[in-house]
Each structure stands twice: as structure tokens, then as C-alpha cells.
Amino acid sequence: xxxxxxxxxxxxxxxxxxxxxxxxxxxxxxxxxxxxxxxxxxxxxxxxxxxxxxxxxxxxxxxxxxxxxxxxxxxxxxxxxxxxxxxxxxxxxxxxxxxxxxxxxxxxxxxxxxxxxxxxxxxxxxxxxxxxxxxxxxxxxxxxxxxxxxxxxxxxxxxxxxxxxxxxxxxxxxxxxxxxxxxxxxxxxxxxxxxxxxxxxxxxxxxxxxxxxxxxxxxxxxxxxxxxxxxxxxxxxxxxxxxxxxxxxxxxxxxxxxxxxxxxxxxxxxxxxxxxxxxxxxxxxxxxxxxxxxxxxxxxxxxxxxxxxxxxxxxxxxxxxxxxxxxxx
Amino acid sequence: xxxxxxxxxxxxxxxxxxxxxxxxxxxxxxxxxxxxxxxxxxxxxxxxxxxxxxxxxxxxxxxxxxxxxxxxxxxxxxxxxxxxxxxxxxxxxxxxxxxxxxxxxxxxxxxxxxxxxxxxxxxxxxxxxxxxxxxxxxxxxxxxxxxxxxxxxxxxxxxxxxxxxxxxxxxxxxxxxxxxxxxxxxxxxxxxxxxxxxxxxxxxxxxxxxxxxxxxxxxxxxxxxxxxxxxxxxxxxxx
Ligand SMILES: Nc1ncnc2c1ncn2[C@@H]1O[C@H](COP(=O)(O)OP(=O)(O)OP(=O)(O)O)[C@@H](O)[C@H]1O
Ligand SMILES: [Mg+2]
Numbered sequence: 001x002x003x004x005x006x007x008x009x010x011x012x013x014x015x016x017x018x019x020x021x022x023x024x025x026x027x028x029x030x031x032x033x034x035x036x037x038x039x040x041x042x043x044x045x046x047x048x049x050x051x052x053x054x055x056x057x058x059x060x061x062x063x064x065x066x067x068x069x070x071x072x073x074x075x076x077x078x079x080x081x082x083x084x085x086x087x088x089x090x091x092x093x094x095x096x097x098x099x100x101x102x103x104x105x106x107x108x109x110x111x112x113x114x115x116x117x118x119x120x121x122x123x124x125x126x127x128x129x130x131x132x133x134x135x136x137x138x139x140x141x142x143x144x145x146x147x148x149x150x151x152x153x154x155x156x157x158x159x160x161x162x163x164x165x166x167x168x169x170x171x172x173x174x175x176x177x178x179x180x181x182x183x184x185x186x187x188x189x190x191x192x193x194x195x196x197x198x199x200x201x202x203x204x205x206x207x208x209x210x211x212x213x214x215x216x217x218x219x220x221x222x223x224x225x226x227x228x229x230x231x232x233x234x235x236x237x238x239x240x241x242x243x244x245x246x247x248x249x250x251x252x253x254x255x256x257x258x259x260x261x262x263x264x265x266x267x268x269x270x271x272x273x274x275x276x277x278x279x280x281x282x283x284x285x286x287x288x289x290x291x292x293x294x295x296x297x298x299x300x301x302x303x304x305x306x307x308x309x310x311x312x313x314x315x316x317x318x319x320x321x322x323x324x325x326x327x328x329x
Numbered sequence: 330x331x332x333x334x335x336x337x338x339x340x341x342x343x344x345x346x347x348x349x350x351x352x353x354x355x356x357x358x359x360x361x362x363x364x365x366x367x368x369x370x371x372x373x374x375x376x377x378x379x380x381x382x383x384x385x386x387x388x389x390x391x392x393x394x395x396x397x398x399x400x401x402x403x404x405x406x407x408x409x410x411x412x413x414x415x416x417x418x419x420x421x422x423x424x425x426x427x428x429x430x431x432x433x434x435x436x437x438x439x440x441x442x443x444x445x446x447x448x449x450x451x452x453x454x455x456x457x458x459x460x461x462x463x464x465x466x467x468x469x470x471x472x473x474x475x476x477x478x479x480x481x482x483x484x485x486x487x488x489x490x491x492x493x494x495x496x497x498x499x500x501x502x503x504x505x506x507x508x509x510x511x512x513x514x515x516x517x518x519x520x521x522x523x524x525x526x527x528x529x530x531x532x533x534x535x536x537x538x539x540x541x542x543x544x545x546x547x548x549x550x551x552x553x554x555x556x557x558x559x560x561x562x563x564x565x566x567x568x
Contacts, residue, residue: 199432206418206429212380213416218404218433218483 006293011171013293014286019177019246021285022184026239027262028269028277029191030092030232036208036272037228040110043117044095046259047124048233052088052240053250054128057157059083060244066160073161077245084244085237092233095120096226104225121255129252151252158248180242187238188278191231195274204228208272257301264308270318279319283307330389331356331487331518332377337386339369339376346372348542349386354487355535359509359519361550363526363563364539370522371413373539374489377520378410379403390487405433407486411493413522415476419465423456426464426475430482448515449478452508470501477508487518494525506532526563530554538563 006013027049034042059080068076099120103113127134132151163176195201206214207224215221243258244250265284269276284304291303311319332354339347347369354360362370375381377388379400387396390406398406409430418426427446428437436442450457453474459467464475473493480488490509494502506528513519523529530536533550538559546553553559 199428199437202421202425202429203432205421206432209418209420210416213412213418214429215400216378216380216404216410216412217429217479218401220399220401 001294002296003294006290009293012173013289015173015177015181017286017289018282019174019180019285020289021265021282022181023239023243023246023281024258024262024265024284025188025278025281026184026235026242027258028266028281029188029235029274031263031266032269032271032273032277033204033228033232035266037204037225038100038104038110038113040100040104040113041117041263042095042100042229042232043114043259044099044121044124045092045232045236046255046262047121047128048088048092048095048255049236049240049243049258049262050125050128050250050252050255051091052084052237053244053254054155055083055087055237056080056241056244057155057250060157060160065157080244081238081241084241085234088237088240089230089233091124092229092236093226095124096229101222101225105222125252125255131252154249154251156249157244161245161248176245180246183238183242185278187235188274191235192274200227261304264304268308268311268318270320273318273320276318276320283319330354331391332520333389334373334377335387335389337373337376337388338384339372339381340384346542347376350539350542350544351386352537352544352547354518354520356518357513357516358534359513359521359532359550361521361523361529361533361536362539363523363529363536365563366524367541368539369542370539371491374410374413374491374520374522378408378489401433404483404485407484408489409480409483409485409487410489411476411480411491413491413495415469415472417464417467417472417475417479419463421464422461423464423467423475424460426479427456427482430479433483445482445484449481452481452511453478470497473497473505477505477512481512481517485517487520488512489520489522491522492524493521494523494528502528526559527554 027045030045030048031042034040034045060076063076063079065073065076065080099116100113103116129152163174165172165174167173195204203214203219203224204227206217207219207221211221214224261284262281265280266277267280268284269278269280284307287307288300288304292300295303315321330353334353335351337347337350338345350373352360362373364370372381376383379395379398383396387394389395390403390408393406395403395406418429421429427449431437431442431445434442450460455471456474456478459471464472467475477490477493480490493505493509497505502525509519509521510532521529521533530550530553536548536550536553537544538546538553546556546559548556554564
């Protein structure tokens with residue numbers, strides 16, 4: 001074990017870990033909110049995130065961010081953020097409509113919806129992974145391949161963004177990490193307030209707790225479910241944008257590992273609990289990064305899941321327990 | 330008639346819970362359904378509020394056919410239900426529960442809303458004292474008051490109450506029934522389901538007796554309360 005490296009770099013390792021954790025947390029929100037309302041794990045949520053990364057990538061390339069700087073660069077990034085949120089939200093809403101609504105309306109067992117989710121996840125991933133062939137059917141192959149990159153390999157926007165680091169008391173900090181952490185935590189706080197205070201948010205909580213009684217209050221369950229998917233999609237879109245700022249590279253199957261990690265974060269914090277998703281994400285991100293420094297990079301994922309198992313042994317309902325419906329305002 | 334139910338049949342799978350019942354609720358009255366366990370009282374109320382679909386028959390509210398309107402849209406028309414077993418949102422505070430009751434109202438920032446809130450808190454001073462308490466930590470009786478208060482917050486024309494006295498101490502039962510009368514005198518029509526037949530009949534204008542999904546007797550509250558057969562079957566000696 002590399003204790004010397006670990007202790008010499010503890011602040012840097014922690015900040016990078018928090019940045020990863022913040023991204024997990026944003027994705028985890030989608031799992032946790034849908035679970036809170038439907039008691040359903042939306043396994044295709046990882047693909048909602050994946051489409052966001054491509055929306056970011058394509059926007060940055062199409063608007064030529066590499067040659068831009070200053071205000072223009074910031075404008076391009078804002079466009080990319082909105083594109084990512086829009087595409088992710090669209091995919092999330094489409095999932096709800098195509099993969100779940102009929103099943104939920106007919107009270108199908110949750111296991112059936114789960115199979116539907118896994119199927120939808122494969123379909124969405126492969127649509128992206130085979131996009132050059134699909135484009136080929138329309139005779140677009142050559143035009144597109146150069147522009148959007150080859151479908152089944154890493155697609156990168158590396159080099160388009162400068163990522164200045166700055167020094168605080170001898171600790172070198174990446175500006176991107178700080179942006180990621182602040183943006184993610186800010187979004188979570190906004191969402192938390194929305195769910196606690198707004199009328200629509202209360203409708204979501206009421207539906208999570210008791211859908212039948214909520215409908216007696218005038219809450220339209222289908223609308224509420226849609227809003228829940230929409231929020232999850234928007235948050236995954238933000239996560240995807242931040243992920244691309246940090247990592248630069250994406251691929252049609254990028255959602256798989258990120259999705260599993262985010263799902264882990266949600267369970268770690270207490271599935272159905274918004275604040276739990278944030279806490280679970282941050283704990284997971286930091287633990288992974290510390291573990292990686294101590295044991296080596298190949299242990300990263302092992303540590304994540306050992307941590308999950310250990311915490312669930314002690315606290316089976318996760319760190320914060322409680323579901324969305326029971327969450328106290 | 331504020332509410333007219335005609336030829337109503339409701340099934341659970343193959344079980345016929347309600348078989349061809351018809352009754353009306355005149356505007357301004359307290360109308361009561363009494364009957365043994367499993368007679369179909371709850372099913373009838375749930376069908377009126379829209380939680381259950383009809384197999385046959387129709388429901389008219391203020392002359393308008395609402396048979397196929399979704400429950401969340403019936404609230405807007407003026408039908409509000411305090412369900413069997415209270416079903417308060419136990420993770421929310423008393424205030425939030427009352428706000429949920431007013432979910433469909435567009436005037437939540439106005440004086441009219443404030444007035445309605447005050448009226449409900451005036452009916453149930455206990456709720457006022459506990460306005461920021463989590464509903465799940467309140468006693469059964471307090472939760473019953475909350476469920477009724479919540480149902481009133483939508484300012485219904487028709488209030489559906491499913492066994493509001495269930496599980497309450499005798500003194501509290503008295504109190505709940507006098508509040509029901511008060512609500513009615515303030516202008517809300519009430520359709521009441523009760524096991525506590527003596528109290529309910531005393532306070533209702535009209536009453537119907539349900540047996541295994543059919544209405545077997547209809548009369549004014551007084552008539553049924555004085556009827557020997559009804560006394561023997563539902564009033565079980567004096568209460
Ligand atoms: N969800 C359900 N599935 C199957 N059968 C049901 C369901 N709900 C009610 N029933 C049946 O329908 C009949 C009427 O039930 P309902 O709840 O309306 O009775 P009730 O008069 O309200 O009784 P109680 O006084 O015990 O509340 C009963 O035979 C009951 O078993
Ligand atoms: Mg009942």
C-alpha cells in the first residue's frame with residue numbers, strides 16, 4: 001500500500017474524488033426519484049446519461065469550441081449544457097412513454113418493468129453504437145463518420161478546452177473539479193428545495209407515498225411520473241456535460257459503469273432519498289479515489305462495491321434510509 | 330339532487346361487490362350508507378370519487394355525467410373524499426397535508442384560501458396546535474381530524490366520509506359527529522359511511538342500508554333509527 005503517496009496528496013485526492021462523486025450523485029438522482037415514485041429501478045437511466053455526453057461532444061465540435069475563447073467559449077459551453085440537458089430529458093421522457101407507461105397503467109409486476117428497462121437500455125446503447133451503420137442506410141456514412149467519430153470507439157473532444165489549475169496553499173486544484181462540484185451541489189440544493197416546497201414537488205412526494213390518496217387530492221399520476229422522469233433526465237444531462245468537461249471522452253457504452261456507480265451511490269445513501277443520493281455519491285467518489293491511491297487503479301471498482309456491501313451490512317436501508325415519500329420537509 | 334347514482338355495478342375480478350344500486354344525495358343534506366362489513370360501502374364511495382371503475386351504471390354530479398372522469402379531475406368538480414383508514418401523508422406535516430388537500434386550487438396565495446384554512450383549523454383546533462407536526466406521529470384521532478380537514482381544503486360541494494368514527498374513543502366520536510353536522514350546516518353536502526349506525530342515523534337526513542352489494546332499505550335517518558328490523562340488525566341494543 002502506498003501510504004506516502006496517499007498522505008502527501010490527500011487534499012488533491014479528496015477534491016478529485018468529490019468531483020467524481022458529484023457526477024455520480026447527479027445521475028443517482030434519476031434512479032432515486034423514479035424509485036421513490038414507482039418502486040422501479042430505471043436501468044436505462046445510464047443511457048439517458050450517455051446520450052447527454054454525446055450531445056455535449058457534438059455541440060462542442062460543431063460550434064468549434066477549439067478555436068474559441070473568452071465569452072464565445074463560455075457561450076458555446078452553455079449551449080452544450082442545454083443540448084445535453086435537452087437530449088437527456090427527451091430520452092428519459094421517451095423511455096417513460098415507450099418502456100414503462102403501459103406496464104404501470106396495467107399494474108404489471110415490477111419485475112416485468114425491470115426487464116423492459118434492461119431491454120430499453122440495450123436498444124438505446126446499440127442505437128448509439130451502430131449509428132454509423134444506421135447513417136449508412138441513408139447514404140450518410142461518409143459525411144457523418146468524420147464529423148461524429150466512429151461509433152464503437154472512444155470519441156474525444158480532448159484539446160478543445162484549456163483546464164487551468166491553480167494553487168491554494170501548495171495544493172494544486174483543477175478548476176474543472178471545482179466547477180463540477182459547485183454546479184452539481186448547486187443543482188442538488190435547487191432540486192431538494194423544489195421537491196420540498198413547490199406545489200409540484202409536494203405532488204411528487206404525495207404520489208411517492210400513496211398514489212391513490214394523492215389522486216384524490218387532484219394529483220394526476222401520469223403527469224407526476226412524467227415530471228419525475230423529466231427531472232431525472234435534466235439532472236443526468238447536467239451530469240453528462242460535467243463529465244465531458246472533466247473526462248473529454250465518451251463512447252456508446254460509457255453509461256454502463258457510470259450507471260452502476262450512480263445506482264450504487266443511490267443505494268448507499270438510501271434509495272428514494274434525494275439527500276441520500278448526494279451523500280452516497282460524494283462518499284463513493286471520495287472512497288474510490290482514496291482507495292485507488294492506496295491500492296492502485298485496478299482496485300477502484302472493487303473498493304466501490306466492497307464499501308457498498310459493508311455499509312449495507314450495517315445500515316440495510318442506506319446511510320439516510322427514508323424514502324422520497326417519507327422525506328421530511 | 331347533487332349526486333345521482335343509477336344502476337351502479339362494480340366488480341373486483343369476478344366478485345360482484347356492488348350489484349345494481351341506485352340512490353341520490355340531495356343538496357345540503359347528510360346522507361348515510363350503513364351496512365355490515367363487506368357490504369360494499371367503501372366500494373360505493375370509491376366509485377363516486379373515481380378510484381373504482383364501474384362495470385355498469387352511471388354517476389351524475391350536478392346533473393353532469395361523471396362516470397368516466399378520472400379521480401383527480403373529480404376533485405376540481407367539487408367532490409372530495411376522506412378515505413377509509415385516514416390515509417394521511419404520514420411523512421408530511423399537518424400544514425403540508427392541508428396544502429395537499431388544496432392541491433387543485435389556484436388561489437392558494439389569496440385571503441379566500443387563508444379563510445378556508447382558518448375555518449378548518451377552527452373546526453379542528455387540535456390541528457392548529459400541531460400544525461408543524463409530522464402527520465405520522467399524530468394519534469389516530471388526530472389523523473382522522475387531519476384527513477377530514479384535508480378533504481375540506483378543496484372546498485368541496487360534496488364531502489365523502491368513510492367511517493370517520495372508526496377506532497375513536499366515545500367522547501371523540503361525539504365530537505367528530507357534531508363537527509360533521511357543523512360542516513353540513515356551513516353548506517357542504519355530506520355522503521357518510523358509518524358502522525356507528527345509531528349516531529349516524531340520528532344526524533342524517535337520508536339513509537340507505539347496504540347488504541351484500543344491494544340497497545335493501547331506504548328512508549330518512551329518523552325512520553330507519555326507529556325501525557325494529559334495523560334496530561335489531563344494526564343498532565345492536567342501545568348505543
Ligand atoms: N381490492 C379488492 N379486491 C377484491 N375484493 C375486494 C377488494 N376490495 C373490496 N373487495 C370486496 O368487495 C366487497 C365490498 O368491500 P367494501 O370494502 O366495499 O366493504 P365495506 O362495506 O366498506 O366493509 P367495511 O365495513 O369492512 O369497511 C367485500 O366482499 C370485499 O371483500
Ligand atoms: Mg369500508
